[in-house]
Amino acid sequence: MADPGGGAWLAYDSLAVPDQTTSGLTRYRPVGEVRDGVTHDPIPGFGLTCHVDVLLVRGGEFHRPAAGGPIAESAAACYPRVAVDGQGVLWLAHRTMRQLPFGDYLAHVAVRAHVGADWSPPRLLPASDGTCSELSLRPAEQGVTVLYHGDGHAERHLAMLRGHMRPDAYATGEEALRREHLRLPSTERMAAGGHVGEGLVTVSTLRSDHPARPTELVAVVSQERGHEPVELAVGPRDHRPVGWPPNGDGAARQLFWGDLHRHSNVSRCGAGLDIGTDDHYRFADDLLGCDFWALTDHAENTSELNWHHLKKLANAFYRPGAHASLVGFEWTSFLYGHYNVIYAGDDGPIFSSVEAETDNPSKLWERLEPHEALTIPHHPAAWVYPTDWSYRHDRFLRLVEVFQACTGSYESDWCHRQYQDALAPGASVQDALAAGQRLGFIGSTDHGNGAAYVGVYSEKLDRASIVRALSERRCFAATRRGIVPELRVGGASMGEEVTLAEGEIPPLVFGAVGVSELSVVQLVRDGEVVASSQRAPSGRARLWVPLDLQLRSHDGGPRDMTGQLSIVGDATVVPTEWCQPEVTSIHATSVMWSTALPERYGKRYRPPGVVNIGVTIEGSAKALVTVEAGGVALRATLAELNAGCTSDARAEGCEIRARLGVGGLTGMGTTSWLVQADPGILRAGSWYYVRVIQVDGEAAWSSPVWVD
Incomplete structure (x- = not known):
């Protein structure tokens, strides 16, 4: 937008989006980053801060309105627009996001005028609630004209709440609340009243409530500084097949x-x-x-x-x-x-x-x-x-x-x-x-x-x-x-269906290639692990027990699942380089974790939830292992846990379960592994797939092969 005094005004926004090259909320973290007393939040602080700003470019120099820096908004919704009216007043228009009950969001058009040394409070334009579609801002002799689209999202959402959430819904029990929510007819929560349709295009004209004054400017000083390196999710592109591509049909892929x-x-x-x-x-x-x-x-x-x-x-x-x-x-x-x-x-x-x-x-x-x-x-x-x-x-x-x-x-x-x-x-x-x-x-x-x-x-x-x-x-x-699982049944690969002739026993091959050290590669048949790379270290007289713990809160149960595993006797926790995000402390004879399960619908409903912790213990059969969380305690000797049966302890609304499984993610000493499995594993009427887990918790799952 041209400035009457020369130069051009630019409007822009900036937004930092964290953790985008990681694999998300359940990713493991290095043991060296574990800190005592840090609570894991399974739903981290929602919302991103978007900064909206304007600059005047004049004669090779940059100037900003003297308004205390960029405007902080809840999130980016569309590109901001800037204009200068015939009286020299600077105007800024953008969409600002607002949260509705039960978590839905909408974007209103907000318009501000720069008066002297500050921006005016935002004016939310009528009928602008709805989508994140772009807007148009045009200067007039006194004020601006804004063209924008809205779809009535807020009104439909609130009408849905008024019409379908009974006043006594929360008094009918948590399961009833859930069912009440799911029973909403064609105005389900996400839809907030139905398909948004075409909506309306509106033209609004605004004038400043204050006398026109020149916009006070401050120079933007360029500061040369190095940028922190950005960790990319991948290296150079390479489309060559990695590992063992499924080409049993001879096609080049x-x-x-x-x-x-x-x-x-x-x-x-x-x-x-x-x-x-x-x-x-x-x-x-x-x-x-x-x-x-x-x-x-x-x-x-x-x-x-x-x-x-x-x-x-x-x-x-x-x-x-x-x-x-x-x-x-x-x-x-x-x-x-x-x-x-x-x-x-x-x-x-x-x-x-x-x-x-x-x-x-x-x-x-x-x-x-x-x-x-x-x-x-x-x-x-x-x-x-x-x-x-x-x-x-x-x-x-x-x-x-x-x-x-x-x-x-x-x-x-x-x-x-x-x-x-x-x-x-x-x-x-x-x-x-x-x-x-x-x-x-x-x-x-x-x-x-x-x-x-x-x-x-x-x-x-x-x-x-x-x-x-x-x-x-x-x-x-x-x-x-980069993590690539492999599964072959004869000439068939992942995703295919195989019909075995009478007496036919084709070779069964499974494996994986990782981007870091592998921890375990498993072959799953009908939901059960029937072959695995996982082996206890040889030449040891002590028990090696990979435990998978599950801390389960039932419908309406406790939210705080903070707890610990402790060992009394001749046994220790096998050290690993990575651990689950809930873990807050790891020592030779104990593991501690801290987490809070989410509440939904304005914290009025506590759905069931689980926290899974993997730990491997090496030691004497008589060592006593205690697991505590949610007011429940499970106690068993290492011999009892090693027997292979599931152990559990229950209390009202909560339980702890333990079984032999993957445990702590110890390394295989290699980034690739391939083996021909026992052909006796194959049977008609079953489905098979490969699960691979690296020591850092990153994983992959092949599509199944069905054997008919």
Whole structure:
């Protein structure tokens, strides 16, 4: 924007997004960083601080209004705009995010005038609540004119609360509260009243309430300083197959990495953790090294204008052979689960779970019939919104998101890096496989808080090839780019189905390649580990006991699961270099942890939750091990724990369980491992997959092979 006195005004925002090259909330941390008394918060402080600022560029120099520095806003919602009216008054317009009851977000248009030495308080414009769409700011002789879009999100949300949350709902018990929430008809919480539709475009004119005065300026002094190095999630791009690519059919394929589940601020439900749409694409390509990528904003919170913009961006960033940006959205139902819809082409309609025509998975698939697409459920075992696995579709339902950086793993109860709410009965990934669903595995991210990946073996890096490879389940999930699991049954590889002839016993090969030292590689059959790289050190007379502990709070149970494991007698904790994020202290005869399980719906509902701790103990059979948390204590000798049976201790609302498992993540001394397993492991009617865990807790899961 030109300044009457010469030069040009620029408006911009800056936003720091932490932890984006990590694998999310459940990531392990170095033991050297463990500090006594630090409580692990499974849902860290929500919201990002965005700084909005303006600069005057004149004669090669930079000046800022004398207003005490940039304006701190709750989160970035759209690009700010600046204008100078005919009276010389400086104006700034931007969207500011506000939180609604139960965590939804909306973005209002806020306008400020710079009067003398300070900015005026923000004016929130009428009918501007809704999406994060861009706005236009034009100067007038006295004041400015603002053109913007709104969709009435706030009013619909509040109407939903008034109409469907009874005043006595909280007095009917916690389970009743949960059911009341899930029973909301077509105005579910996320949708806040239905698909946002087209909304309204409004023109507002504003004038300053104060006499015009010249804007006081301060010079911006350039300070030369070195920048801290940015840790990238990946090194140089290398699409050569790493490890043992699945090419049993003789086809030449490459390994590509991507993320099929990302939200921008269009979704308005990530507690201010999600950046803008344009930034996401650059972030994916430049920082995370993603070869393919999908922004999957919630259909229920996406306007037709947003959807047009999202498709346009995906097509603008699509570069076949270099980067395959995919068109997609999230279909979000609190009754049947959350699905990401990924199109193979450059266009497609958007469908909402709150519209009667697409309010369950079967109706969604019916509407998708003319299109080449995939529907991929995620966080299937989430307690509040589990996936209903009674719905099946061999064409559209081919994959499941087993791990997401935003939360953790939903592989099964008591799994590696299980998220604390992954307890919905019959809804985990293993539950789905046991029920007959034939699903390949992917990893992805969801909202902020890190990054996770899907590795895909594809002939080419273009939309059609990537979606075809995903549909054929030639893929795996990984918490970090570069970890590659391998599974072969004869000539078949991950994602394939094998029919054995009578008496046929094909070779069974499994293994992995890691980016750091491996801790364990496991072969899973029908939910049970049937082969593993894990071995107790040889030549030791003392017991070696890898323990997996689970601290479980039941519905309405305690939130504080702080506790400890202590040893009395001739035994010690086997040292490791990495530990779970909840751990606050590790010594030779004790491990301590601190965490608080989340509360939902304004802290009025305490859903079930778990905390899993892995520790390996070496010592005498008579050593006594005590585990305490949540007012419960479990005591057993090392011999009893080593017997292989699950031990548990219970109290009202809480229990502690212990079993033999992976334990502390000790190293295998190698970054790659491959073995031919006992062929007797194979049996018809079973499914198999590989789970690999590094010493730093990073992991990968191959898609299954089904043996018929």
